[in-house]
Amino acid sequence: MTTPYRCPNCKTNKTRFNIIKQMAESVKLDPQTGEVLQTYDEATLEPFHMPYRGPEYKIQCGVCGLVESETMFAKFGESSIS
Template sequence: MSNAYLCPNCKSNRTRFNVIEQVPTSVKLDPATGAVVTHYENDEQLDPFHLPYNGTQRLVQCAACGVVADETTFVKHAQHKPL
């Protein structure tokens, strides 16, 4: 997180952000009640039809306008519009 950020939406915020660390939890739910039937501890335990999470580990929210996006989006905007 040592990169400069620039909000892709408001295009003025370079200083105030909320960094959201994502921690996925793999579960199998009962279709009728929504109760957790199985809680998978690691990806090796997943059944054949359960894909492991492969999304981004970090999201960023602009604390000025509220837009949420992948961290690379904020970094790329800052690189294209340097101070």
């Protein structure tokens, strides 16, 4: 996260962002009630339960509210360096 960002939506914001740390929790739910029946850690996942493989961070523009991957904001930030 030491690269310049720029919002790909509003295209003007280069300074105001919210960094959203994603913390996945693997659970098994009751299909009728939605109640959590079991929680898993990385070592105890069942065979048909994939571990979370998404991004560690998401970025939100502090001006227009767009939420995207960090790479999207970084790519637009790189293109604005002159």
